[in-house]
Amino acid sequence: MRSSPPNNPPKSADSRRDGASGASERLGSGVQFLTVPEELAGQRIDNFLQARLKGVPRSRIYRILRKGEVRVNKGRVKAEYRLKGGDQVRVPPIRVSEESTPPVAGESLRRTLEAAILYDEGGLLVVNKPAGLAVHGGSGVRLGLIEALRQMYPNSPFMELVHRLDRDTSGAILVARKRAVLLHVQSELRAGKLGKSYLALAAGKWPRGQKVVEAPLRKNTLKSGERIVTVEGDGKPSTTRFRVEERFKGATLLAAEPVTGRTHQIRVHAQFVGCPLAGDPKYATDEINGAFRGYGLKRLFLHSAGVRCTLPDGVRVDVKAPLPAELESVLSALRGE
Structure with missing residues (x-):
């Protein structure tokens, strides 16, 4: 049974917060402290920040982590640190320029991806990814599959790739809508x-x-x-x-x-x-x-x-x-x- 994402969803508290206490769409001028919810336990700190610092290049996120500007429970952490439920994340003030405003998935891409959803049950999506679409933004790509899906499912607090496909490769790719599903399926992948x-x-x-x-x-x-x-x-x-x-x-x-x-x-x-x-x-x-x-x-x-x-x-x-x-x-x- 598939749950179809809305074409033009209204902005809600879920879409503004992305499932993290105190997270907002654009950072203000002061330091922010975010509390990690239980459903995001196990997520890497770099991915956690990427999902919340809209418009901030991934290279900049790695830089503030290396410099120790991001703290978890008052301590420095590396990009691969996996968060625990209840962790307190200190995020430094970051200005986001207008040109860095994250792009919005257009109607054509939304329609293409809606038609490409092959499976949507039990917290797992299977998407028939079109060739030419990167699985995530970065390295000159501003909008990828995962960013588009997060926009299409604004009320889903969790949305992560289980694995990756090359940009030029088409076909089935797994996306988890629940942390437990991500951990379980990735454990099968490793095994x-x-x-x-x-x-x-x-x-x-x-x-x-x-x-x-x-x-x-x-x-x-x-x-x-x-x-x-x-x-x-x-x-x-x-x-x-x-x-x-x-x-x-x-x-x-x-x-x-x-x-x-x-x-x-x-x-x-x-x-x-x-x-x-x-x-x-x-x-x-x-x-x-x-x-x-x-x-x-x-x-x-x-x-x-x-x-x-x-x-x-x-x-x-x-x-x-x-x-x-x-x-x-x-x-x-x-x-x-």
């Missing part, structure tokens, strides 16, 4: 019990018998600030299961299930085998991507096709996300239809 399946189009002929790729991955940041992942002996252990779904001339449609959850894991493992994903701007060559543009591909062909987990009360969740029309049309072109 390898959370199921995630993807559809990916790889360039070339996928090697027969190549069902598992185990290659350690390491994240690197280039001087330009671009993040890239490489297979390195001293990287983190990483495993992906692959299954061939359909073969074409010069391409292979794959089902992929990441056993571990490293950044860009499926994309780099496919490249490692010699079959980078079609439309991948980081790990495929311009020549490869140009060839697939001839079939109408305008984006990375990677789609989160389904997620499986359980809720704290034992209810099993198994949700499928249909392949977007623009990717279906590429497959049709490859088939010569």
Whole structure:
């Protein structure tokens, strides 16, 4: 059963406070003291502040944490500190410039996301994220999926991503509306019990018998600030299961299930085998991507096709996300239809 978010919800005490005692939409000129409610126990302090300091860049939040301007129970804390119910958080005065005013999700985005909600029960949302939408703001992105959802559900005091998807990847993503659900599902994720399946189009002929790729991955940041992942002996252990779904001339449609959850894991493992994903701007060559543009591909062909987990009360969740029309049309072109 889905609960539809209102299109134009009135501003309420919940939307102004976001579930924290004393929190307001814009900070005034003085120091503020916020009491952490029990339902937010376990949340990281950086995420807690990000949700309340509207319009303040994440880099600035990390800076005031490093400098000790933010105190919890009168003591300094690091960004990864997890709050406890009843903690007293001291927030320094911060001016928010007019140009930093957080953007509002437009009607077009709201309608798109409302239609993309695949599941909304028991404190868990499953959203069919469109390609091109970042999961959260930051690094030049002012409005992401989670910020838009918080605006669409103003009376929900808790709204957090369970996991992430790359900006260019479409498909099913889990969002928790209750702290207990977040902790439970993330524990399944760490234990390898959370199921995630993807559809990916790889360039070339996928090697027969190549069902598992185990290659350690390491994240690197280039001087330009671009993040890239490489297979390195001293990287983190990483495993992906692959299954061939359909073969074409010069391409292979794959089902992929990441056993571990490293950044860009499926994309780099496919490249490692010699079959980078079609439309991948980081790990495929311009020549490869140009060839697939001839079939109408305008984006990375990677789609989160389904997620499986359980809720704290034992209810099993198994949700499928249909392949977007623009990717279906590429497959049709490859088939010569």
